[in-house]
Amino acid sequence: MANSSTRTGRSAREMKRTFYNNGAHGQLKSMSKRRARLRAEAIHFISSGSDKPCYEVKWINDYKGCGVFACAPIEKGSFVLEYRGELISQYERDKRQGEYTEKQNAFLFDFEWNNGSWCLDASCEDGSLGRLVNDANRSPNCKMRKMTVQCKPDLCLFAMENIQAESEITYNYGESLWPWRALTPSGMIPAHTSADPQVNQRSTSSFQQTPSGMIPAHTSADPQVNQRSTSSFQQTPSGMIPAHTSADPQVNQRSTSSFQQTPSGMIPAHTSADPQVNQRSTSSFQQASKSSGTVPSHQCPTAEQTSTDLFEESSDATDYDDADYVPDSCGNSSDASIISTASQELKTMKGDSATSSEVPRTLSSSKMSSNHCTSVISCSANSLKNTSQQKSSINVTPLPITAKGSKYNKKQLCLYCKRPFLNWQDILNPSTVKSLMLQWLSVLIKDPAKEASCYALLRREVTLAIMLKWQAVALERWLLVEDPVLQNNLMTSVTANFAKDCMQETLYGDM
Numbered sequence: 384m385a386n387s388s389t390r391t392g393r394s395a396r397e398m399k400r401t402f403y404n405n406g407a408h409g410q411l412k413s414m415s416k417r418r419a420r421l422r423a424e425a426i427h428f429i430s431s432g433s434d435k436p437c438y439e440v441k442w443i444n445d446y447k448g449c450g451v452f453a454c455a456p457i458e459k460g461s462f463v464l465e466y467r468g469e470l471i472s473q474y475e476r477d478k479r480q481g482e483y484t485e486k487q488n489a490f491l492f493d494f495e496w497n498n499g500s501w502c503l504d505a506s507c508e509d510g511s512l513g514r515l516v517n518d519a520n521r522s523p524n525c526k527m528r529k530m531t532v533q534c535k536p537d538l539c540l541f542a543m544e545n546i547q548a549e550s551e552i553t554y555n556y557g558e559s560l561w562p563w564r565a566l567t568p569s570g571m572i573p574a575h576t577s578a579d580p581q582v583n584q585r586s587t588s589s590f591q592q593t594p595s596g597m598i599p600a601h602t603s604a605d606p607q608v609n610q611r612s613t614s615s616f617q618q619t620p621s622g623m624i625p626a627h628t629s630a631d632p633q634v635n636q637r638s639t640s641s642f643q644q645t646p647s648g649m650i651p652a653h654t655s656a657d658p659q660v661n662q663r664s665t666s667s668f669q670q671a672s673k674s675s676g677t678v679p680s681h682q683c684p685t686a687e688q689t690s691t692d693l694f695e696e697s698s699d700a701t702d703y704d705d706a707d708y709v710p711d712s713c714g715n716s717s718d719a720s721i722i723s724t725a726s727q728e729l730k731t732m733k734g735d736s737a738t739s740s741e742v743p744r745t746l747s748s749s750k751m752s753s754n755h756c757t758s759v760i761s762c763s764a765n766s767l768k769n770t771s772q773q774k775s776s777i778n779v780t781p782l783p784i785t786a787k788g789s790k791y792n793k794k795q796l797c798l799y800c801k802r803p804f805l806n807w808q809d810i811l812n813p814s815t816v817k818s819l820m821l822q823w824l825s826v827l828i829k830d831p832a833k834e835a836s837c838y839a840l841l842r843r844e845v846t847l848a849i850m851l852k853w854q855a856v857a858l859e860r861w862l863l864v865e866d867p868v869l870q871n872n873l874m875t876s877v878t879a880n881f882a883k884d885c886m887q888e889t890l891y892g893d894m
């Protein structure tokens with residue numbers, strides 16, 4: 384059968400000539416040179432275990448902690464930083480996670496590689512910069528990619544755009560609703576406050592206007608960082624949201640006196656003076672417990688293989704030979720998104736503890752109430768579903784408490800009250816919590832024999848659910864804002880039903 388070129392009367396030779404005349408060959412050559420250069424650069428930093436010298440860590444504020452900033456312009460497509468950590472199997476990860484105390488949360492980046500689940504544990508403060516890169520879900524300037532170098536997977540950030548000097552390096556942690564994104568349906572999140580009243584004075588009145596709404600201005604001990612901040616509220620099209628909510632309506636009432644009037648509504652200006660109340664509304668990424676697994680053994684390929692599989696993970700992660708290449712910035716690709724070990728385990732448990740016919744009707748309907756909530760904060764089985772679609776995922780948790788004398792001093796603060804987190808045990812009487820959880824469980828699971836293990840596995844989710852329920856109560860009081868869309872978004876994000884959804888999905892998956 385004639386091929387298309389002969390059918391159209393163009394010989395292969397002619398086509399080749401056209402190709403060369405058009406300069407395509409030259410382009411290809413320069414692309415592969417560029418690709419080779421990028422590979423070489425990435426390999427150099429990966430194998431030397433060092434970071435490029437053109438980045439610095441700056442303190443941003445108490446809530447966000449520090450971030451990584453470029454000291455010089457970065458070219459689009461360049462290798463930026465490696466997310467360096469200890470490569471561990473899923474089994475080891477789960478073991479460690481179980482061993483970490485709630486205060487010693489780790490940075491765990493879960494991902495799929497070589498048909499297995501792996502994790503880069505960056506809990507250890509090793510001075511590397513990749514682990515300190517913050518999340519930006521709207522306009523990240525980098526993208527996390529998997530690479531395989533010397534038969535080991537590495538996670539590397541690549542520039543999605545030309546990055547100006549002084550810009551913060553960011554990437555999208557995934558499509559889940561992280562706490563700092565929780566109240567940002569229209570791009571706004573609460574103003575930062577700090578335990579330091581002086582800082583609060585500055586930060587409560589600092590919002591910055593962005594194209595997509597409001598973001599908190601940075602307050603920092605570092606004047607350079609603060610320089611980027613502006614002060615004074617600015618109005619957004621969608622109105623204002625509270626900068627702080629407390630679980631305790633009484634506290635909320637007290638706080639009303641400190642609202643600051645803006646053209647579009649009210650914003651509470653400070654956090655509660657009552658630490659107990661503030662502490663109650665905390666939320667944190669607490670890790671779930673163990674699952675079984677085996678440590679996959681590793682066959683080390685040859686050096687040749689190493690060089691060819693450098694970018695082998697997926698086509699979108701590898702296409703660095705195109706000069707105009709911009710990594711896919713959408714969270715649907717093979718990179719970061721939340722994975723919850725608890726969800727995995729619970730999903731497994733679902734298989735043997737409950738069938739969908741056992742699901743209470745009320746819970747089924749509550750699930751339908753809020754699609755938005757189904758993707759929230761690693762509680763849902765949707766996380767798991769996404770994981771398989773997305774191949775790799777990030778599970779970022781607060782930094783562990785560092786050794787005495789360490790320079791690292793980020794406090795993990797509550798999104799709402801800005802005070803350091805406490806263990807949930809400190810927040811409520813454990814027996815109260817337990818009985819509450821067992822109540823949930825007795826509704827959700829008809830098999831009492833499973834209660835104990837469910838209790839252990841669900842502790843994190845239930846705690847979160849309880850807290851969110853409190854927050855919903857508090858939010859109702861604040862929802863006197865006029866904008867119905869904003870109201871709706873807030874209530875969707877933080878509603879009592881969310882707790883039910885979390886539980887339901889965690890237990891039964893996507894029905």
Ligand SMILES: C[S@@+](CC[C@H](N)C(=O)[O-])C[C@H]1O[C@@H](n2cnc3c(N)ncnc32)[C@H](O)[C@@H]1O
Nearest residue numbers: 447448449514515516517518563779780781793
């Ligand atoms: C990988 S660490 C990034 C470094 C972190 N800023 C620090 O100082 O340790 C992830 C943690 O940083 C904080 N974080 C990251 N991105 C953030 C953002 N956009 N807004 C607020 N906090 C953020 C959260 O506390 C998160 O648990």
